[in-house]
Amino acid sequence: MNKFMLNETSYHGAGAISAIPAEIKARGFKKAFVATDPDLIKFGISKKVTDLLDAEGIAYSVFSDIKPNPTIENVQNGVEAFKAAGADCIVAIGGGSSMDTAKAIGIIITNPEYADVRSLEGVAPTKNPCVPTIAVATTAGTAAEVTINYVITDVEKKRKFVCVDPHDIPVVAVVDPEMMASMPASLTAATGMDALTHAIEGYITRGAWELSDMFHLKAIEIIARSLRGAVANTADGREGMALGQYVAGMGFSNVGLGVDHSMAHTLSAYYDMPHGKACATLLPAVMAYNAEATGEKYREIARAMGVKGVDEMTQEEYRAAAVEAVRQLAEDVGIVTSLKGVAKEEDIHQMSVDAYNDACRPGNPKDTSVEDIEALYRSLM
Numbered sequence: 001m002n003k004f005m006l007n008e009t010s011y012h013g014a015g016a017i018s019a020i021p022a023e024i025k026a027r028g029f030k031k032a033f034v035a036t037d038p039d040l041i042k043f044g045i046s047k048k049v050t051d052l053l054d055a056e057g058i059a060y061s062v063f064s065d066i067k068p069n070p071t072i073e074n075v076q077n078g079v080e081a082f083k084a085a086g087a088d089c090i091v092a093i094g095g096g097s098s099m100d101t102a103k104a105i106g107i108i109i110t111n112p113e114y115a116d117v118r119s120l121e122g123v124a125p126t127k128n129p130c131v132p133t134i135a136v137a138t139t140a141g142t143a144a145e146v147t148i149n150y151v152i153t154d155v156e157k158k159r160k161f162v163c164v165d166p167h168d169i170p171v172v173a174v175v176d177p178e179m180m181a182s183m184p185a186s187l188t189a190a191t192g193m194d195a196l197t198h199a200i201e202g203y204i205t206r207g208a209w210e211l212s213d214m215f216h217l218k219a220i221e222i223i224a225r226s227l228r229g230a231v232a233n234t235a236d237g238r239e240g241m242a243l244g245q246y247v248a249g250m251g252f253s254n255v256g257l258g259v260d261h262s263m264a265h266t267l268s269a270y271y272d273m274p275h276g277k278a279c280a281t282l283l284p285a286v287m288a289y290n291a292e293a294t295g296e297k298y299r300e301i302a303r304a305m306g307v308k309g310v311d312e313m314t315q316e317e318y319r320a321a322a323v324e325a326v327r328q329l330a331e332d333v334g335i336v337t338s339l340k341g342v343a344k345e346e347d348i349h350q351m352s353v354d355a356y357n358d359a360c361r362p363g364n365p366k367d368t369s370v371e372d373i374e375a376l377y378r379s380l381m
Helices: 016-026 038-042 045-055 072-085 096-110 185-204 210-231 235-255 259-271 275-293 297-304 315-332 345-357 370-379
Strands: 009-012 031-035 059-063 089-094 133-137 149-154 159-164 172-175
Touching: 009 016, 009 235, 016 045, 016 089, 016 133, 016 172, 031 045, 031 072, 031 096, 038 045, 045 059, 045 089, 059 072, 072 096, 072 149, 089 096, 096 133, 096 149, 133 235, 149 259, 159 259, 172 235, 185 210, 185 235, 185 259, 185 275, 185 297, 185 315, 210 235, 210 297, 210 315, 259 275, 259 345, 259 370, 275 315, 275 370, 297 315, 345 370
Parallel strands: 009 172, 031 059, 031 089, 089 133, 133 172
Antiparallel strands: 149 159
8 A cells, every 4th residue: 555645735936925814814824834944034035924924913933943954953943943932833934954944843842742852863753743834945956845854953963864644744835936946056956956866766765656757757757857957047947846846745755765865964974065965966876887677767767857769778778878868967957966075984884874764775776785885986086
């Protein structure tokens, strides 16, 4: 039996944020807890939403103690801030960092026995749905607005841990490309490649099936044709990436990921490397590593990436073509697929152990080992 979970409601397209006040009022909420990051406040992005709340007389409190790789402390501070605010819903504005923090806060408020945060790792048996959350995406990459996953950094233990909980999915997702237009090119590239990683890993993961395949292949197609334009800040590119990353999230949230993400989580924990950049850096090498365990799926990845003549190719040729198309896209948007000067030799073994123990690794299509992961890290150094 397969299970599929999505938001109750989602809004898409330019101006979609205008629906937020009506959603809050229709659901009977009285005060919103706005979770966002300091940069979005600094550059006036969050204000686009809070201005709408002001115009409709909706009370809110702002919480912005959120780091790019959110920490246990960020979550615990947010829990206390939520309690002090007297709010009854959350409006999360941002990329994965804001949304992941908001999810953890919302879960702990309704399931206080998990206040230590660490106990949420993996598939924690929470009993209650989180605080009702409206998630507003400002990056086209993580798809956290539609997933049941979130990731928190344990600074003390120098590791990231993944939490998978059907109770954390936002009730409303708002995917407005106008909220993403101010993203710098480098962030657009990194988050866009993260979305492509979601789509590709979700398509080849052990849990994949026909329904998830439909979402993932369409997501690969949309991202492949849109990311270059999004990096150049074209309207069509932004619109395409806003949709493509959400479609990828619809899929992978329900079937899981693989070793690219487990390795990327570890890179971020050790070197504070942005998650999207870490995923993108690893993707071509991990795809090449996994190719032998994917049957004919790389032919369809190559086709969705825009490669011509795949039906005339041998299996070896279309697998190589799929990897090359992804590598070329990464290069075109300025992603360096190398860990030279980033990873340290003395860290590699423990990083590989941590990546092997990450919650995403079991979904990888190919059986792997700590030694395999070490070899992958080293191949990029």
